[in-house]
Amino acid sequence: MKAITGKMPAVALAVLVLFLGASLMDVCAVADETGQVIRITAKRYEYNPGTITVKKGVPVVLEFTSLDRLHGFNCPGLGIRTDIVPGKATTLRLVPQKAGTFPFHCDNFCGSGHEGMTGTIVVTE
């Protein structure tokens, strides 16, 4: 990185800084507008975090990334599901309307531990 920055013209560096800054601002803007962003990774055979705590009535964005293969996220109690495809972030926007504990599971067959790939969303008052 040192060698690269050493040869990088000052203008290009400034453009890069501006670009990164703008991207960061975009993310913050989305988060501010839609609520907290919770990043969740999926891999054989677990979600991290496995327990997601959110507040009733407060918007959140669940952002999923797969670290290995196709997985699924299905939370029947909250009526949300998505495929989690490797190589791209997948988002679900959620405004929980009821407090409680809602299990979720992987619904794309992913291997010997598939049946145990589960987690929980806790919605507090």
Add this chain to the structure above:
Amino acid sequence: MKINRRDFLKLAGYGSAIFVSGLAAPGRWADASGENGFLFVQMSDTHWGFSNPAVNPDSTGTLRKAIAAVNDLKPQPDFIMFTGDLTHTTDDEKERRKRMTEFRDIAGGLKVKKLNYMPGEHDAGLDEGAVFKDIFGLTRYSFDHKGVHFIVLDNVSDPTGSIGDEQLQWLSADLKKQDKGARIVVFTHRPLFDLAPDWDWHTRDGAKALDLLMPWTNVTVFYGHIHQENHRTTGHITHHSARGLMYPLPAPYSVPKKMPVPWDSAQPYKGLGFRSVDAKVGKAAYDLTEYGVKGERL
């Protein structure tokens, strides 16, 4: 509408429910093949390679016992249909191939030599059916037997549990060759209808397949996946799931979490078994006979 097997047969108006109950005289079997029709046997969810003594302490013997029981049937069925999950899944491809090879060799002990296979998600969900195809052949196909058109649909090689548009087009083309009143039997692993989607007991695009099948007036679906009998109708299409041959699963949504039913030493092999299907000439429905692992009628 939820009906059990006995209700279903009563509703269908077949007095042969007594046949199903196990009280039929042996001579009745003489009508079950030859000119008056034929028998086939459905075996399902054998999960070869599964190992958990608390669930099945005879995991390597159960399949062999069932095969011995099928070999004792008189008369013999015309063919056997294995409706998926021949093997228990493994993340190791070499082990997957080994389990399928062992299963094929054990199934070779059946007296009936016309054996039809299809995969379950445990066989095909991790490699889109690659090893299964190497050992058993196609994952979808159709064939005709004594006036019945049989269609095998693959709803497991896609890990999302879908049939897929390309296969649906194939199904449509296959159906168009049949008269609207033709006797059609469809074999799938997963149920085509939404039996219990939260338990993964459905096919994501199963409704599309059922829509394609609806114009044909005589369609019956036999499937596996749920390790227990279940008998439903969607429109005029009847759906029969089979017992498994490794471990039973609980009734849909009867418990908070789907888990294998533990072994009951007081009633070994309870919930396991296979099915004989009697397809009589000129009859729209089929007579089902359920057997336990050792061949006892249920």
